[in-house]
Amino acid sequence: MRDRRRCTAVRLHRVHRLAATLAVSGLLFGTAACGSGSGSARAGDPNTLEVWTRSDPESAQTYDRVFAAFTKKTGIDIDYQPVMNFDQQLQSRASTKDLPDVMINDTALMGSYQAQGLLKPITPASIAGHDEITAKSWSSTVGRDGRHYGIPYSRQAMTLFVRKDWREKLGLPQPKTWQDTLALAKAFATRDPDGDGRKDTYGMVVPGSAQNGYVAWWGSSWLWQGGVQILRKEGTGYRPAMDSAAALRTVTWMKNNLFCGDNGVIQPSALTSVTANTTNFQDGNAGMYLTGPYNISTFDKALGKDTYEVLPAPAGPAGNDVLADGENVYFGAKTGKAKQEQALAAFLVSPEGQTLAMTGDHQPVVRIPVNSTLSAAKVRDDPRWSVVQKAYETASVQFPNAPDFAPVKQDTADALNAIFTYCGSDVRSGLKELNDTLAGDLKDQELLK
Amino acid sequence: MTATVTTPGRRRARIIGRRAVLPWLFLAPGLLLALVFKFLPMGKGVWLSFFDVRPFLGDQWVGLDNYTRVLTDHRFQDAIGHTLVLGVGMSLGGILVGSALALLLEGQARSLKIIRTAVFLPVVTATAVVGEMWRLMYYPTSDGLINSGLGLLGLGPVPYLDNPDTALWATMAMGIWMLAPYNMVIILAGLAGVDRSLYEAAAMDGVSLWQRLRHITLPAIRPALGIVLTLAAIRGLRVFTEVYVLTGGGPAGSTDVWMTRAYTLGFTRNDIGGASAASVVLLCVTLLLTVTVNYLRKRGDVR
Incomplete structure (x- = not known):
């Protein structure tokens, strides 16, 4: 079987x-013959x-x-x-x-x-x-x-999945803010929450590959929480908004603390991971995962209902909106x-x-x-x-779906993945370039204002 | 009846005609399949590359727009470099390792047959499976197979795939691992055709191993190397699956090759016209390269 x-x-x-x-x-x-x-x-x-x-x-x-x-x-x-x-x-x-x-x-x-x-x-x-x-x-x-x-x-x-048993063992509270999340991630990475005497656990799971736009999909919740809009509606059209001060602040924070910060805050293969091969949470070697609820049945089977908890996403400077x-x-x-x-x-x-x-x-x-x-x-x-x-119902934002969002998501993912990969890179110029690319995408759709 | 009187010349022509038709009849099923599943789609692909493809609303003629867009896109330009590095590296590496394997594993002993079969396994394994396997081997902590080996030597761990400086080389290593055994088989076939008496004569003359390789083996397997080189050049440029399953083109586009870019354009951005144009460009380059390699090979043979 x-x-x-x-x-x-x-x-x-x-x-x-x-x-x-x-x-x-x-x-x-040829493909039509299969489909019909x-x-x-x-x-x-x-x-x-x-x-x-x-x-x-x-x-x-x-x-x-x-x-x-x-x-x-x-x-x-x-x-x-x-x-x-x-x-x-x-x-x-x-x-x-x-x-x-x-x-x-x-x-x-x-x-x-x-x-x-x-x-x-x-x-x-x-x-x-x-x-x-x-x-x-x-x-x-x-x-x-x-x-x-x-x-x-x-x-x-999206909600935050947290290893409850690990958190309680280390005596830390449920994360309510980005700072709490970061502290908890560091603790998961360094204080041996699984008790096997080896340093083989990570704070948080991140599907950070640009493939199919994954890093934009995962990262959008962080962007919303930092007060960033990828596109801003203006009249009947849109303008790209990734050159804003909020975007610079948020992306810089993500880069410095998650991708280029202490070892182990996120899993080491994050930059080339898509959801299908990001199994660290269910494999029991990562402590947090901001993702969709379709994983609940998988996690129940792999980890057991009582080992983890489902929490609202911790708040950033502009609230705790997540991607819906x-x-x-x-x-x-x-x-x-x-x-x-x-x-x-x-x-x-x-x-x-x-x-x-x-x-x-x-x-x-x-x-x-x-x-x-x-x-x-x-x-x-x-x-x-x-x-x-x-x-x-109370804290979620969707991707704007009036424009064809596929190119916007892919370009955002390409840019974020590049910024997070090169720790020495200049975030401001990376975002400026992204903003110009997004303007091009909107222009192609005759939606640029 | 008078009209049907045939001169010998005409009869011969008819026999020749029948003779000429027969092979085509035998070829017909294969050709028909190739036509329907290969050449018509190729033609359609070339056709679509001149359109803004909108299946339901009707395609719009845009002339060479798709081509200019693809060729001026800096991500495609970056991809050219990666494709060339990967193609050349994988081809040469595959030939070197393949030749070495062939020389080592040439012979009739049963143990050699078993080893040859084992070595050949990567070729018959699905690329997607190989990719997942190498992702695990490259895992950037001491849990990964390669890094745990390095750990024993007191080195690493090295983030092979997650560092833009090493990702392309790591992909290349996997490509060589998959390609080399295939080349080995072709070169083995070449080696089997080497006249044994030449080796005996050389042994009597007391030549060194290197001289034997240089003056007997290498000239004898030149045709085999020519085939391997042509195939490798074609394969190298249209490399896709290896990259797609291993890194998806990342990190930061450092392993993006021509075909992964075309795929993204076609299927994540729904720009089938642009993707077709990119594929046609690749087709032309591959064609040019194949013809050139063949020409050089033939000129070499004549000389």
Whole structure:
């Protein structure tokens, strides 16, 4: 069984790589053949919706349950396709002008999809139960032209995971500020919290690679806490804001204390780490990790529920805002099945649909429910989720999603990774250069003010 | 019926015609597959490189804009240097180590066969797996295999991948480790063709080991080295997976090569036109390099 799984994993990997190579060289129809499959066969049937989610096989089983319940309730069939390399497949479907009816994918991709004309605008009032979604959640799906292009489905915010047993052993309090965090990290690194007599523990885990923009994703919470905005909204457009005094102060602090400070404050391979290979926290050799709540089930299995705690992010000079993200329901442009799509969306955000997606034996696909009548902690019977929910509701900021944020995130990540790598570098000139690059990105999108 | 009278010349032409068609028929399945899965996509890639690619809204012709953008981007310019250093280093290192391995492991003994198989393993292992393995070996504390070895000597630990000054060299070392056994096999095949009597004659003349290598072995395996060099040059320039799994181009872009930049452009920034242009540039350079290497090799052969 395990062998077969490994084999599938390798094959998946190969398929991934193959798809990448093919798509670079422009074999769009090749990948289209993989993506459409049974979808196009039933595309004409008005009572069948083709639904795509970016899910691994584990999460797909949760979606299977949700969609089965929907079909039972409404009689509308779902042709469900979990897609791992979502965006590559979507591009190939877009080139055939035949999009899936409904897609569930990251909030941060809305701007990019809208710019490519892939999405149908949505009137919130047309979705039954729209008033159970908070205004904050709805506001995150407003596109460049002021119309909504997505329906909030799942939300999450970053929280700080701390090794409770280590902290209590060293007799230190829960960190409330950046200074507390730094002191705790130093203590974890130097005072042998695991008691094995060796200096083999680190303070904090950082996915600091620029690959796929990871350091910008992780670092954005610190930027918000330092009072930094990456882009500032101005009228109908944006201006880059990474040359501000707050940005200089915050990035300098991160560089001096985390990346170029004492040994062991962060794990030594941080600069080339992405989340997939940053396993120090669950391996039991790092004490803190600022990350998303999807890790809770992994950490429970690896470390045990009682060994760690989920805390709100410690505050910086400007507060303790963290990055919020999540997933939206999107309607593919020009599919002509508006009624059925609206019915599905209404079910997905209803208390029933959300509860189904948060529970079950497989990986849940809704983290924090967007339906305000539900409480994540109650549905899951786990008080730690209330920390995440509270962070989302009271102290979280999303990436602006009206512009296509992908290039902005990647350029920010490239610049931060470079600044953190060269400890002797001049932060001010690094940020100035980043600001100019971001201005170029906005200009490309005709959004620069 | 009169019209069908055939002259011998015409009959020959028809036979030749049939003879000429037959090989093509046998080749047809392969060619068709190559056409559909290789040449058409390549053509489409070249085509897309002149467009602002927007699959749903329709592509927009931008002429050479994508090319100017790619060629003037300082990150691509930095990547050229890294690609060349990595390509040349991996090619030469791979040939040197491959030759050394071939000379050491040439022979018929069973133990040599087993060792040869063991040495060949990196070639058949998926690059992604090799990358993860080397990431663990390079781990920048005394827990990493290499650093624990250095620790025994009282040195290190060295942050191989997290220091921009060493990351490229560390990547190169892994590349050589993967490439050398492949070269070894080709050179071994070359060595097998060396006339044994030459070695015997040389032994009777009492030549040194170095002279034997220089005047018998090296000239004999020149064709094999030529193949190895051509393959290495092509591989070296389009290096991607090694870098992508080991460092992802970091830290601070110090291991960013041409293809990782193109990948980022295409799939993180959704700029398929730009990525196509970058790939076409690489194709042209590779083509030029292959033709040059071949030309030099042939000229050498004639001489």
